[in-house]
């Protein structure tokens with residue numbers, strides 16, 4: 001399974017909900033107070049992390065649900081079906 005998590009970081013309001021429900025993946029920056037998607041790569045304001053851990057999907061879905069401004073996206077692909 002291929003999991004892709006995306007954070008549109010520049011619009012983050014710093015509520016910290018994502019880092020509370022998915023602390024393995026999100027942490028709050030001490031510099032600007034916005035969320036950091038740990039290990040992600042930035043491109044044009046979107047921070048993307050790819051992994052193959054099925055638990056990442058479940059945990060990051062919780063973060064997505066809790067984000068009040070809907071900045072988190074979580075997609076998965078089952079590579080066996082390709």
Ligand code: SF4
Pocket residue numbers: 011012013014015016017018019034035063066067068069070071072
């Ligand atoms: S839940 Fe959304 S708004 Fe809140 S810190 Fe995380 S990304 Fe930012």
